[in-house]
Amino acid sequence: MKKISIIILIIFLSITVSVIYGILHDFITSGISPEFYTKYTFFNFGILDDYSRPFNGNWVFALIWVGFFSTWWFGFFAGLILAILGLKYNDLKLILNVTLKSIMVIIGITLLFGVFGYVIAVLNPSEIIENYNFPFEIENKIDFNKVRKIHNFSYLGGFFGLMIGTFNQIKNKW
Template sequence: MKKISKLVLIVFISIFLSVIYGITRDFITAKISPEFYTKFLFFNFGILDDYERTFSGNWTFALIWVGFFSTWWFGLLAGLILGIVGMKYSDENQMLNEELKSIFIVIGITIIFGFVGYGIAELNPSETIKNYNFPFRIEHKAEFNKVSKIHNFSNFGGIVGLIIGTFNLIKN
């Protein structure tokens, strides 16, 4: 029964840290390209219902909303996977410690990948957005592209981090 309670704890910690990461990432990247949010993410998350409408709402609330709903599910998935794999430990404290290490591996790799995405976009600032096929016009393409790359790379980094974190639990 103690292992089940540790599993539930790991899932909640994973969700919490994922949400903190998502909100922090959104607060940082919204400074780079507010347009990415007002024309893309706010529409996708139901905050705006028209691409051309000017956003006049509360930025803080909107960024928390987007950050929460874009990451909580990955925290749940990561917590469940790492928690279940970590049940192989006979000692509950060792189980919790190893699972926490793996969660921080996931977050660390996710952050690194986000920086890599930023770096790639920064090294190629003249890259134009041709293939996105959006139903709206992008005013600041380089900034929009930076934030898009940060989000895409960090999402991929989360997957890579989860794989590495899971292997970390298996090998110990």
């Protein structure tokens, strides 16, 4: 019963950390390119239903909505994997300690990959966005591309971080 409780706690903590990261990530990147959200992300998350209509809603709520729904599933998935792998330890404190460190590794690597995506976009600002096939015109292609790269690299970093966190959890490198 105690191990089931620790699994639930780890999953809850993992979801919470992922959602906080996602919300902060969206607040930061929306400052770089609000257009990425108003013409792309808000439409994908059902906040807007027409590309040509301006966004007149609550910006903070919309970013929280997007940040939550774009990351909770990863937190659940990562938490479940790490919690199950943590069951190999008999001490509940050790399970929690090792697993929380793995979650922090995932977040750290995700953040590093996002920064790397930003640096790549800054170093290559002339990249033309013509292969995205959007049904709308992008007004500020450079900033839109920065945020697109940050998001793509962050997802890649999350999966890479999960692999490293999982490997370290299995090998108990902590």
